[in-house]
Amino acid sequence: MKTTTKHISFLFEVHQPFRLKKYHFFDIGNDNNYYDHENNARLLLSIAEESYLPTVQILMDLINTYGNSIKISFAISGTALDQMQRYAPHVLESFQRLAATGNVEFIGQTNSRSLFSATSMNSFSMEVGLHKKAIEKHFRQIPSTFLNTGFILSEQLCNTIFELGFKAIITTDEAAVVHGKNQYAIYKNNSVKPLKFLLRNSSLSNDISFRFSQKDWSEWPLTADKYISWLKGLQPKEKIVTITMDCTSFGSTHKSNTGIFSFLKFLMHYLAEDKEMILSTPQEALESHQPRSQSFFPNSYKGSKSVGNEVFENELQMEAFKSLYHLENKLGKLNNQQLHKDWSYLQSADHFYYMSDNGFFDNYFNPYNSPYDAFLNYMNVLTDFSLRLENANKAVATSIPLL
Amino acid sequence: MKVLMFGWEYPPEISGGLATACHGLVQGLINVGYDVKFVIPNTTKELKTPQFQLISASHIKLPKKWSAKYVTLLNQAIYQIRPNSFQNMKMDTYTFSGTYQENLLEEVYWLAVVASQIALEVEFDIIHAHDWLTYLAGILAKEVSGKPMVVHVHATEFDRSKNINKQVFQIEQLGMQAADKVMTVSNLTRKTVIHNYHIPSQKVITVYNGVIQKEQPSPLYKKLLKDKIVTFLGRITYQKGPEYFIEAAEKVLKKNKNVRFVMAGSGDLMNEMILKAASKGLATKFHFTGFLKGNAVQRMLKMTDIFVMPSVSEPFGITPLEAIYNHVPVIISKQSGVSEVLPHVLKVDYWDTDNLADVIHGLLNYKILGEMVKGSSSRDLKTLTWEHTAIGVSHIYKSIA
Numbered sequence: 001m002k003t004t005t006k007h008i009s010f011l012f013e014v015h016q017p018f019r020l021k022k023y024h025f026f027d028i029g030n031d032n033n034y035y036d037h038e039n040n041a042r043l044l045l046s047i048a049e050e051s052y053l054p055t056v057q058i059l060m061d062l063i064n065t066y067g068n069s070i071k072i073s074f075a076i077s078g079t080a081l082d083q084m085q086r087y088a089p090h091v092l093e094s095f096q097r098l099a100a101t102g103n104v105e106f107i108g109q110t111n112s113r114s115l116f117s118a119t120s121m122n123s124f125s126m127e128v129g130l131h132k133k134a135i136e137k138h139f140r141q142i143p144s145t146f147l148n149t150g151f152i153l154s155e156q157l158c159n160t161i162f163e164l165g166f167k168a169i170i171t172t173d174e175a176a177v178v179h180g181k182n183q184y185a186i187y188k189n190n191s192v193k194p195l196k197f198l199l200r201n202s203s204l205s206n207d208i209s210f211r212f213s214q215k216d217w218s219e220w221p222l223t224a225d226k227y228i229s230w231l232k233g234l235q236p237k238e239k240i241v242t243i244t245m246d247c248t249s250f251g252s253t254h255k256s257n258t259g260i261f262s263f264l265k266f267l268m269h270y271l272a273e274d275k276e277m278i279l280s281t282p283q284e285a286l287e288s289h290q291p292r293s294q295s296f297f298p299n300s301y302k303g304s305k306s307v308g309n310e311v312f313e314n315e316l317q318m319e320a321f322k323s324l325y326h327l328e329n330k331l332g333k334l335n336n337q338q339l340h341k342d343w344s345y346l347q348s349a350d351h352f353y354y355m356s357d358n359g360f361f362d363n364y365f366n367p368y369n370s371p372y373d374a375f376l377n378y379m380n381v382l383t384d385f386s387l388r389l390e391n392a393n394k395a396v397a398t399s400i401p402l403l
Numbered sequence: 404m405k406v407l408m409f410g411w412e413y414p415p416e417i418s419g420g421l422a423t424a425c426h427g428l429v430q431g432l433i434n435v436g437y438d439v440k441f442v443i444p445n446t447t448k449e450l451k452t453p454q455f456q457l458i459s460a461s462h463i464k465l466p467k468k469w470s471a472k473y474v475t476l477l478n479q480a481i482y483q484i485r486p487n488s489f490q491n492m493k494m495d496t497y498t499f500s501g502t503y504q505e506n507l508l509e510e511v512y513w514l515a516v517v518a519s520q521i522a523l524e525v526e527f528d529i530i531h532a533h534d535w536l537t538y539l540a541g542i543l544a545k546e547v548s549g550k551p552m553v554v555h556v557h558a559t560e561f562d563r564s565k566n567i568n569k570q571v572f573q574i575e576q577l578g579m580q581a582a583d584k585v586m587t588v589s590n591l592t593r594k595t596v597i598h599n600y601h602i603p604s605q606k607v608i609t610v611y612n613g614v615i616q617k618e619q620p621s622p623l624y625k626k627l628l629k630d631k632i633v634t635f636l637g638r639i640t641y642q643k644g645p646e647y648f649i650e651a652a653e654k655v656l657k658k659n660k661n662v663r664f665v666m667a668g669s670g671d672l673m674n675e676m677i678l679k680a681a682s683k684g685l686a687t688k689f690h691f692t693g694f695l696k697g698n699a700v701q702r703m704l705k706m707t708d709i710f711v712m713p714s715v716s717e718p719f720g721i722t723p724l725e726a727i728y729n730h731v732p733v734i735i736s737k738q739s740g741v742s743e744v745l746p747h748v749l750k751v752d753y754w755d756t757d758n759l760a761d762v763i764h765g766l767l768n769y770k771i772l773g774e775m776v777k778g779s780s781s782r783d784l785k786t787l788t789w790e791h792t793a794i795g796v797s798h799i800y801k802s803i804a
Contacts, residue, residue, distance in 0.1 A: 025765070026654065026760070315774065376772065
């Protein structure tokens with residue numbers, strides 16, 4: 001391997017939350033099925049049809065043609081896997097075939113894309129454990145690289161993630177940019193356990209995920225040639241490029257008629273044939289170079305006991321989140337599978353995102369008409385969930401024989 | 404600039420929101436430098452200040468002998484009144500009731516007769532007529548004086564009832580056609596004017612109402628009940644959707660006993676609604692206050708925890724603004740014009756009583772929601788002043804005068 005070789009990592013994120021059905025307050029105490037299965041199934045199938053399946057097919061074809069010159073990674077949430085299993089097993093199978101090529105690294109996450117990393121290491125660890133099991137079960141891999149919801153990061157969190165068996169974290173390049181450091185390198189931080197950090201290149205990532213089909217963008221139309229020329233234009237010391245995007249960028253955000261799939265095909269084709277750039281999984285990229293020590297923390301978010309403005313933008317979100325994590329103690333040692341499943345599903349960050357003004361405007365999978373609707377519906381569900389926890393606890397208490 | 408306004412209500416002669424809107428607008432116009440003469444059918448309190456005069460049409464002396472020119476004019480415009488009824492009139496004034504009784508149309512025509520006389524006596528630059536009751540008066544004043552006219556649509560016949568009264572519709576259309584500009588209180592109403600009355604869209608301009616933002620002296624009222632109070636405040640008519648309020652109340656009360664519902668106001672559906680609430684067995688938790696006047700409205704708002712306006716069709720709707728001003732979280736129907744200026748209140752479809760019940764329940768149980776709604780909608784309110792409205796109206800005046 002030449003010293004000028006660049007490692008390019010593409011990470012495709014796949015996530016679907018269990019969107020809630022319209023849950024009236026008079027359902028509280030009467031109905032413990034919270035999810036809009038019909039809508040979730042419809043959305044999953046249509047997204048799979050326009051995005052997941054064609055993307056996976058292109059990657060399969062590329063691997064068949066170029067073999068080990070094609071390396072990629074996927075971060076698939078546990079809720080997305082559960083939905084595939086339930087609504088669309090053929091989609092899960094297609095990911096499994098891709099996994100069987102051995103050219104895909106699966107990334108660790110929280111099961112539901114929870115935000116608990118900001119408040120509770122206990123619940124966070126449970127979530128990570130659930131996801132790990134799911135990845136192992138479906139893809140026969142144990143994830144070593146971690147990607148946290150909202151890129152939340154703190155010292156304590158790094159230590160926990162290390163203890164959970166991960167070797168590296170993918171985080172944002174924000175702090176590196178702010179501190180004028182090389183964004184195309186691997187980092188470590190001496191104040192935390194020996195975890196390595198890969199930095200998501202926000203500019204190159206967003207060029208694909210957000211800007212690709214924006215006709216008023218100065219670089220439109222973005223071709224594979226142009227993108228390759230940007231990569232080639234990097235300085236010799238800029239060696240590690242990590243590009244992450246939601247898989248729905250291919251086919252949903254940018255519809256197939258924008259040329260996004262041809263872009264993907266040609267981009268991978270050029271990279272597979274290039275002598276100075278290697279497509280790598282994150283773990284391969286991490287092996288390739290020594291990490292640089294840094295005094296700054298790799299992320300601007302420091303973490304705190306109360307989740308505040310760093311994560312949420314309004315009081316509805318904070319209140320709903322607070323109400324959720326107050327239930328953690330009630331869950332305690334209850335041994336009830338359905339309660340644990342709901343507990344995980346209700347943690348998805350999406351539920352809180354729907355309560356923000358932004359979530360309202362730029363997420364077309366948002367089932368609500370307003371942030372208020374999102375809040376009300378979630379709180380009704382949470383109230384029922386909390387009642388179920390109380391009842392389950394009472395049942396446990398009364399079943400202990402008095403001596 | 405001097406404005407001659409015609410309206411059916413003006414404080415202290417109040418029967419609904421129209422008087423409040425006219426009063427707010429006049430205050431706004433005075434503050435931005437206009438002189439306003441406001442004609443209403445009848446009042447015993449003819450006010451006069453340097454910039455404002457309240458004129459009672461019942462006090463206007465009518466000529467003993469009408470010139471042939473006016474007879475023709477009046478005959479054309481208000482052919483429903485026989486010429487001899489005013490030509491050979493024995494009395495020298497016409498006494499209006501100024502109410503909304505059966506002889507309403509007759510009074511509407513007579514206001515036009517009186518307006519033609521006022522237009523001769525009073526000095527003004529522009530005519531401004533509020534709602535259909537005064538459109539004919541506006542038309543006559545315009546004919547007599549040659550001055551430009553705006554009609555101000557606070558509501559249309561389509562908002563008032565399920566069955567459109569043809570005569571009312573015709574008068575509305577006449578007024579809008581004769582006007583140089585038509586002002587509507589919301590885009591919702593603007594659409595009605597353009598589509599149902601076939602008025603060219605460039606002639607129709609939306610000017611939103613404001614709310615008087617002046618701290619009212621806090622009434623001496625102590626909350627006697629620990630129950631939360633959910634209030635409907637307005638005329639109890641088809642347009643206001645009172646039955647949906649009762650249906651939502653029934654749903655909430657099934658789950659939550661610590662809440663009371665109040666229907667404040669009066670109207671043609673009041674008895675029907677009392678029966679409906681009783682037949683649902685809500686009587687101990689559902690209260691009717693009858694018509695509230697002046698201070699009583701403030702008092703009601705001060706004791707209210709949640710304000711609901713489930714209007715089926717509401718051109719604007721000022722009371723939610725007053726509720727917000729009194730720090731009460733507000734739920735309004737999506738079918739109300741005021742929702743156009745309140746992006747942060749809670750909105751429901753008037754017919755979706757499940758959802759209305761849900762939102763009420765949410766406000767009762769999740770405290771932060773009410774805090775959020777109050778905070779954000781108070782910010783929405785800041786720009787909704789009558790001065791702001793008056794500036795918009797002023798632009799329209801200047802474009803035609």
